[in-house]
Every structure is written in C-alpha cells, then in structure tokens.
Amino acid sequence: MRTADLYVRVSTDEQAEKGYSLRSQKDVLTKYCEQHNIKVREVYVEDHSAKTFNRPQWKKMMIHLRRHKGKIDLLLYTKWDRFSRNATDAYAMIATLKKLGIEPQAVEQPLDMSVPENKMILAVYLTAPEIENDRRGMNTKAGIRQAKKEGRWMGKAPIGYINKVAENGKRYIAFKEPDASIMKWVFERLAEGTYSAEQVLKAMREKGIQCSKNNFYNTIKNPGYCGKIRLPKFGDEDARLVQALHEPLITETLFYDVQDVLDNRRKVYGTPISTPEDLPLRGFLKCPKCPTRMLTGSASKGKRKHVIYYHCTSACGIRYNAKQVNEAFVQELMMYIPRNGYDELFVDVVTDCYNNQNRSVKEERKDFIQEINTLTKRMENGRNLMLNNDIEAVDYRVIKEECNEKISRLEARLSDLNVENSTVIDIKPIAKEAINSLRLLDEFYEKATVEGKRYLVGMLFPEKVTYDGAIYRTPYKNLAMELIYLKNKELQDKKKGQKLNKKSLSHNGWLMGNCNH
Numbered sequence: 001m002r003t004a005d006l007y008v009r010v011s012t013d014e015q016a017e018k019g020y021s022l023r024s025q026k027d028v029l030t031k032y033c034e035q036h037n038i039k040v041r042e043v044y045v046e047d048h049s050a051k052t053f054n055r056p057q058w059k060k061m062m063i064h065l066r067r068h069k070g071k072i073d074l075l076l077y078t079k080w081d082r083f084s085r086n087a088t089d090a091y092a093m094i095a096t097l098k099k100l101g102i103e104p105q106a107v108e109q110p111l112d113m114s115v116p117e118n119k120m121i122l123a124v125y126l127t128a129p130e131i132e133n134d135r136r137g138m139n140t141k142a143g144i145r146q147a148k149k150e151g152r153w154m155g156k157a158p159i160g161y162i163n164k165v166a167e168n169g170k171r172y173i174a175f176k177e178p179d180a181s182i183m184k185w186v187f188e189r190l191a192e193g194t195y196s197a198e199q200v201l202k203a204m205r206e207k208g209i210q211c212s213k214n215n216f217y218n219t220i221k222n223p224g225y226c227g228k229i230r231l232p233k234f235g236d237e238d239a240r241l242v243q244a245l246h247e248p249l250i251t252e253t254l255f256y257d258v259q260d261v262l263d264n265r266r267k268v269y270g271t272p273i274s275t276p277e278d279l280p281l282r283g284f285l286k287c288p289k290c291p292t293r294m295l296t297g298s299a300s301k302g303k304r305k306h307v308i309y310y311h312c313t314s315a316c317g318i319r320y321n322a323k324q325v326n327e328a329f330v331q332e333l334m335m336y337i338p339r340n341g342y343d344e345l346f347v348d349v350v351t352d353c354y355n356n357q358n359r360s361v362k363e364e365r366k367d368f369i370q371e372i373n374t375l376t377k378r379m380e381n382g383r384n385l386m387l388n389n390d391i392e393a394v395d396y397r398v399i400k401e402e403c404n405e406k407i408s409r410l411e412a413r414l415s416d417l418n419v420e421n422s423t424v425i426d427i428k429p430i431a432k433e434a435i436n437s438l439r440l441l442d443e444f445y446e447k448a449t450v451e452g453k454r455y456l457v458g459m460l461f462p463e464k465v466t467y468d469g470a471i472y473r474t475p476y477k478n479l480a481m482e483l484i485y486l487k488n489k490e491l492q493d494k495k496k497g498q499k500l501n502k503k504s505l506s507h508n509g510w511l512m513g514n515c516n517h
Contacts, residue, residue, distance in 0.1 A: 003039045004074035005061065006030070009046035009082045022047075025078045032076065032107045041072055050085040051133060053093055065100055075104045080122070081129035082106070090126045148229050151245040158224050159183055159209060160249055173246045180249055182207050183225065187250050190220065191257040194458040221262070226255035226412075238400065241408060252412030278308045278322055280453040281329060284461065288468040289316040295467075297322060310467075320469060332472045334442050336460075343435055350431040368414045375403040375410075 008025045022045055033040050042064070048055040065072070075097060077083050083104060084090035097104050105111070109125055111118045144154050153173045157163045160183035162176035182204060189200050201216045211219065223230055223241055227248030233239040275282045279297035287293045290312055299306040308322040338346060379400050386396040437444060445453055466473045 001037055001039050002073045003041050003071065004033060004076050005041055005065075005072050006033075006043045007046070007058075007061065007075060007077045007082065008043065009048070009050060009055075009057075009077070011047065011049045025082070028078050029076050029107060038074065038076075050081065050083070050129070052086060053084065053089055065097075065102065069100055072102060075102050077104075077106055078108050080106045080109055080125035084126065085129040085133050087123065087126040087130050145231070145234060148231050149242055151229060151243055153224065153229065153244060153246055158222050159211065159219055160225070161246070175247065175249070178207075179209055182209055183219075184249055186220065187225065187254055187258050190261055191254055192458070193261055194462075197262065217262075220258060223255060225249045226252045228252070238397065238404075240404065251416060252408075253416045256409045256412055275450060275454070276308075277450045278326075279310070280450050281325065281457065282310065284454070284457050284464050285310055285325070286464050286466040287312040287314070287316065287318050288466055289318055290314050294464070295320075320467065325467060328467070329472065330442050330446060333445055337441050338435055338438055343432070346435050347428055347431045350434075351427055354427040365414060368410050372407055372410050372414075375407050379403045 006026065006029045008022050008029070010022055010025070026043065026045075029043075030040065032038075042061075044057045044061045046055055046057040048057075053059075080090075083106065084093065094104055103113075106125070111122055111125075113119070113122075147154055152171070153161075157173040157176075160176060160180040161173040163171060164174050165171050185207075186200055186204050189195050189203070190197060195203075197217070197220070198213075201211065201213060204211065204216070224244060224246075225248065227244045227246070228241040229244045231237075231240050231242050276297070281295075282297040283294055285295040287295055293312055293314055295310045295312055295318065297308060297310050299308045301307075310320045310322050310325050312318040382391065382396045382399040385391045386393055445456060448456065
C-alpha cells in the first residue's frame with residue numbers, strides 16, 4: 001500500500017472570488033485515496049498565496065519530509081495551481097521532491113511524468129496560473145495608479161487621517177483628531193527651524209502619538225499632508241505630484257519649508273522643546289568662551305540642597321547659577337518694554353510695514369512668475385537638446401526633475417501670495433493690542449508656562465543670546481522685535497517724519513502679545 005501526505009491550499013482572495021473551499025479539497029483528496037487504496041499519513045492545510053514556496057505549512061511539511069525520508073511515496077493536491085503559481089519554482093521543487101523519493105501529483109489533473117509529452121502539459125498547467133497572477137497584478141497596479149491620478153488616496157491613511165468609506169462605496173481619508181492637530185503642530189515647529197527633528201518627535205510622543213524614528217521621517221516627507229499624491233515613475237511617465245481629493249492638513253509652502261529644513265537648506269539649532277521649569281533658557285544661551293557650544297543645565301548637590309546651574313559641556317569652566325541667570329534675563333526683557341508716548345508711533349510703524357508688504361506682493365508675484373517661466377524655458381531647451389542628440393535622455397530627466405521640483409515650490413508660494421493679498425485686514429487694532437500686552441512683557445514672561453517662555457525667547461532671539469555672567473548680548477534680533485522695542489533707529493526716523501524703508505514685517509510681530517503657549 002502506498003502512503004501519501006495531502007496538501008490543501010487556498011488564499012483569502014481565492015476563497016472570496018472563486019469559492020475555493022479547504023473542506024472540499026480535503027474531501028476530494030480523501031475519496032481519491034480511498035478509491036486507490038492509498039494510506040493518508042498527514043494533511044497540511046495552507047492559507048497563503050502560491051507565488052512562492054515561502055509558506056508556513058509548506059516549510060513545515062518539507063522539514064518533516066526530510067527528517068522522515070522514505071516514509072511516504074506521494075504528495076497529493078487537487079490541481080497544479082494548488083501546488084504552485086510560479087513555473088520556475090515549481091520545476092525546482094518537483095526535482096527536490098523526487099530526490100526525497102516522493103512523487104507530486106494533482107488528482108484532478110493527473111500526469112504520468114514517465115511520458116515525455118506530459119511535460120508539455122505540465123508546463124501549461126503551471127504557466128497558466130502564473131500568467132493569471134501576473135495579469136491580475138498588472139490590472140491591480142494599473143487600477144491603483146489610475147486612482148492616484150484621479151487624486152484618490154490609496155492604502156493606509158497617514159498619521160492624522162483615518163480611512164473612511166462614503167455612502168457610494170468609495171474610499172477616502174479624513175482628519176482624525178487629536179492626531180491631525182498634533183501633526184499640524186509638528187510641521188509648524190519643524191518649519192520654524194528652532195527645534196531639531198528628534199526634539200519634535202519626542203514632543204509628539206509626549207502628546208500621544210507613538211511613532212518610530214524611521215516612520216517619523218517618512219511621515220514628514222509625505223506630500224499627502226499638503227494635498228498632493230506622489231505618483232511614481234512608470235514606463236515613459238516621469239514621477240510627479242498630483243492634486244489629491246482629500247483635504248490638506250497644511251499648506252504647500254509650509255510643507256516645502258519643512259523639506260528645506262530637513263535637507264539642511266535652512267539652519268536648525270536643535271533647541272529642546274521641553275525642559276525643567278528652572279531651566280527655561282537651556283539651549284538658548286551661547287557659551288561666552290566656546291562660540292560653537294550652547295549652555296546646558298543640571299542640578300548640583302550642595303550642603304543643604306540641590307543647586308541648579310547653566311554650564312558648558314566643555315572644559316572651559318563656564319558655570320552660572322540658574323536662578324541668577326533667569327532673574328537677569330527678566331531684567332533684560334524689561335529693557336525692551338515700549339517707552340511711554342510711543343503707542344501711536346508704534347501703530348503707525350506696523351501699519352506702514354503691513355501696507356508696504358501688501359504693495360510688494362505684486363512685485364514678488366511678478367518675480368515668481370518670471371522664475372517659473374525661466375525654468376519652463378530651461379526644460380524646453382533641454383528637451384530640444386535631447387531630440388538633437390546633444391545630451392542623453394538621462395541628463396534631460398535630471399534637468400526636468402530639478403525644474404519641476406522648483407516650479408512646484410514657486411507655485412506653492414505664488415498661491416500663498418494670492419491668498420494673503422486677497423485677505424487684507426485692519427492691522428491697527430491688532431497692533432494696539434500687541435503694544436498693550438508688551439507693556440507687561442516681564443510679567444507675561446514670568447507667568448507663562450515653560451513652553452510659552454521658550455517659544456517667546458526663540459521668537460525674539462532667533463540667533464540665541466550670550467550671557468557672560470553680567471550682561472546679555474545677541475548678534476541679531478527678530479525684525480519685528482527691533483521695531484517694537486526701539487533698539488534701532490526705525491521709530492526715531494518715523495518720529496522725524498522720514499519714510500520707513502522696511503518692505504515687510506513678520507506676522508509673528510503683530511501677534512506677539514497673543515501668544516497662547
């Protein structure tokens with residue numbers, strides 16, 4: 001009596017589409033063995049695809065067959081597509097089984113392998129499922145690509161979004177709170193260039209979104225957040241971005257600002273977002289002896305209690321009592337409180353800056369359009385050079401990709417200019433509110449949370465400050481800060497009736513007094 005192991009396989013999609021049944025295959029194989037007086041030893045049930053032999057039950061079966069060589073004569077299954085859907089792998093596996101003394105056989109498609117002509121029929125049985133798989137894969141990829149071209153998001157929603165199904169059965173993605181607000185906060189912090197990506201990731205985790213470092217970097221490079229879908233290169237079609245149907249979480253300009261930071265096109269200081277309450281200036285203070293180092297902070301155990309210090313990590317010896325440094329900084333802030341009598345003058349300055357900025361929008365728009373036209377012309381010239389065989393096709397593709405990326409960034413900024421220009425606001429009430437808040441700058445700072453303090457310091461002193469134990473120094477201040485705190489000659493010029501020559505003023509400058517941190 002011959003002995004056989006039975007192999008039953010069905011994948012999830014086959015079960016749903018074709019109605020394959022594990023039970024029916026087992027019944028067919030069992031009846032076949034009864035009719036042909038074959039003893040059944042083991043039954044292996046598989047629910048994986050037959051594209052490869054890297055299947056759990058198949059690997060388990062092969063280990064068992066090698067350990068108990070000579071115990072069985074046959075390996076039975078219903079059809080050859082249950083055995084494999086890859087002709088090359090199938091021939092190799094048949095050879096392996098024969099070396100173990102086992103004859104593989106499909107009971108519903110039996111073949112006598114001693115007859116040479118049957119090898120041709122075997123090729124048909126093995127190749128047909130492989131062709132079916134390949135065609136199905138091509139159709140699926142084509143469908144996904146077409147859906148992306150139409151702006152539909154395919155696959156799992158990115159962090160901050162959730163997959164949903166409309167009433168008509170179409171799938172889409174929508175905002176998922178509070179994750180969406182946290183992700184928007186992540187992009188805004190990264191674009192500021194004040195915090196390193198790792199510090200923002202740490203803060204994101206503290207806010208409730210758990211994410212690996214690798215996934216975090218992939219996430220913040222995903223154009224889906226600004227309403228774009230990345231379409232990969234396929235055949236003669238170049239890779240490009242297409243407009244998505246889902247609602248964008250951030251603007252294109254903000255997205256590209258973050259990419260500039262990640263690509264080191266903008267300076268990032270790597271200041272920690274969170275820090276102990278006693279060290280609000282940690283990461284903002286430069287060492288007076290080591291210009292390239294920032295002062296950190298830590299506690300030192302004294303005779304009776306722990307004392308907290310700001311100190312340098314080098315051997316320069318710089319070490320300051322944190323309490324004294326913090327108090328000195330508050331005194332420094334008081335020097336920037338607006339002087340009495342300058343309220344109206346300050347409002348006029350900010351209004352002038354705002355109006356000048358609006359007038360300069362047309363000039364900026366014109367510059368952007370001209371640059372876009374220049375890049376478009378460059379691509380046309382590159383194409384002509386390629387057609388004349390003056391440059392290789394691969395060189396033209398490089399030129400085209402570089403120009404398309406620059407054009408996308410310029411178009412995003414141009415779009416933002418159009419939005420800003422279409423919403424002209426009355427700036428005077430905002431300026432008056434800001435000046436009133438700034439009269440209490442020291443109190444505002446002391447009452448703020450440690451995050452609020454650090455946000456304010458980072459905004460006022462983008463190039464950090466140096467403390468030498470007595471005074472604070474900074475090489476550069478926020479432009480809005482210079483105007484507000486009378487540390488330059490702008491207000492004096494205005495007081496004398498001279499025209500202000502500043503073209504623009506940061507929006508942050510208008511809203512400083514409304515910081516919610």
